[in-house]
Amino acid sequence: MKKNTVLSRAFLFLMFLFLYAPIFVLIVFSFNDSKSNAVWGGFTLDWYVQLFQNQTVLTALRTTLLVSLLATLAATVAGTAAAIGFSSMRRRSRNLCLTVNNIPLTNPDIITGVSMMLLFVFAGQVLADLSAWLNAQSWAEQANLWFNFSFNLGFWTLLIAHITFDIPYVILSVLPRIRQLDPNLAEAALDLGASPLTAFRKVVLPELMPGIINGALIAFTMSIDDFVISYFTAGSQVSTLSMVVYSMVRRRVSPEINALSTLMFVAVLVLLIAINVRQARQDAARQRELRSAGRV
């Protein structure tokens, strides 16, 4: 019995060591006053300073934040609307939709990334052909029109890809809230004179808000975090932070990367903690509610 606990403790320790040792090393060496990743040369913040003077990194940071924010916003709106739509479906079609929704979650990122890239390239080609055909028409020439619908991989394709892979997370976190919703609430609002839109805004939305915010936080984390899908859909002109890290590593391992990775790790960690704290608070509130309901 006793031996068992010692063993399991040791196992747990090893597990955490494997999980966190690399990150720990990374963080420590981001403060290392030496170019080497093996020798400790004293404490410095130089790498962080350099990082913030590196134009490539700063541009990538801006892209990452912009894409993540916009994608989160769009995915939250679309995901919430989809979740509401799902919940008013009949059971069979709802289950079908949920399965379809869950596939991208379990799909390997590489497949999502490659397939989206192919889709964008294909769509770009089709639109380019369409533009060329339109421009060849005599009426276009007479009206002095010049069409150009074609596009290349870049910021917008990156954004669309992020919105796409964020939506399922939002749906998954909003749906349970809708299930808990008393269907009479919206009716009560209508009954009191609210238009359907007002009823949604003043009664349904506040009730769904905790789920929506959770979904948005998860979506944001996923966007900041993503490398594979971004890599395939951003094209050659636009880079996110994770893509910059990757290309820097390919050239040479600089302690600057350690600093950048440390910052990204901390940012994602803060977000995850925020999500978990919210979740725990909500669960506690629900427990309280259930208890008080049981007492009445």
Added chain:
Amino acid sequence: MAKELIRLQNLCMAFDDEPVLNNINLYINDKEFLTLLGPSGCGKTTTLRIIGGFTTPTSGDVLFDGVRINDVPPNRRQINTVFQKYALFPHLNVFENVAFGLRLKRVPDPKDSAGKRMVRLTEEEIRSRVMEMLEVVSLKGFENRKPDALSGGQQQRVAIARALVNRPKVLLLDEPLGALDLKLRKDMQIELKRIQQQVGITFVYVTHDQEEALTMSDTIVVMDKGTIQQIGSPEDIYNEPKNAFVADFIGESNIIDGVMLRDKCVKMYGREFACLDGGFAENEPVDVVIRPEDIDIVPPEQGQLVGTVTSVTFKGMQYDIIVDFRGFKWLIQTTDHSPVGARIGVKIDPDGFHIMKKSAYSGQFGDYSSYSDEYDELSDADAVGTDEQEDGYAE
């Protein structure tokens, strides 16, 4: 003459081809307290939701003040609802819950002489109306509480205040007292009746509690299986039930097979009894209803019928005595004690008999041979007879 406010015309409702309401015809007068009464699943909530505008009937019309309102959405109807589970807004406190309807309201601008411009109510006006309403439901001092910090009875009163503050023409209440304990329910029954008379509006009240219906209503609509069985005042329904279902659902009833020999004379157990009813065909088979409190116990030699006491239950005000008359068990309520096994006679005055035409419900209710099961009988959805039995009597 009371003014008619709402009329339901040939109303039918089906969910997935499953009929839930069959040809409901009903009118509701202004300032009336009307109760829909019936067992669980008989379509009370569905009827109420159709009046409120939350459900569209499969066929038939809803008229309000003579105008067809089938297609008017709930937010445009001068009707407010107290939902079966209150449906208070959890994220708003009591004050904001009650103020919800007022904040959406638009009234003609008093400063605009043409009366065309519509404005919101002022904050002071909202505050004074909400506080006035909270006073009516005795909830002053609770304005800042969230609904989950209120007891069931308090939540229910918030729900009533939230609806009434809008001064609707009609208030729909769906079993609003269902979640309360007996004592609180009795208090709230009186309270609700008082509020209804004080504000002078029409109440359409849903319940499956016959006693509640009898004490509160001006008019009772007894429903079963999506069909109206009887409409009438509480006295009418109690004294002149139309069929065995109504007789059994409203109060306790002994229902016995009989034959109407001629006007004012009914035959049962091979004996003739004087009664007050008439208008039946000669020798028409009928259901005879005798209320347990209309039966007098007399010494056997003076009795119209003689039976054996099989059980006695003390009920506080009276004894419930089950008496076996040739295998058919009657319930008698009396203040006199008779021991089990005693042979007793009974006497029934002519006004103690209520004669009903045979119906699909004949033979299903009114026998007390399994007395303790009596209350379950109502929830037994298959208890209603088939047409076969009816034919049997008609031969």
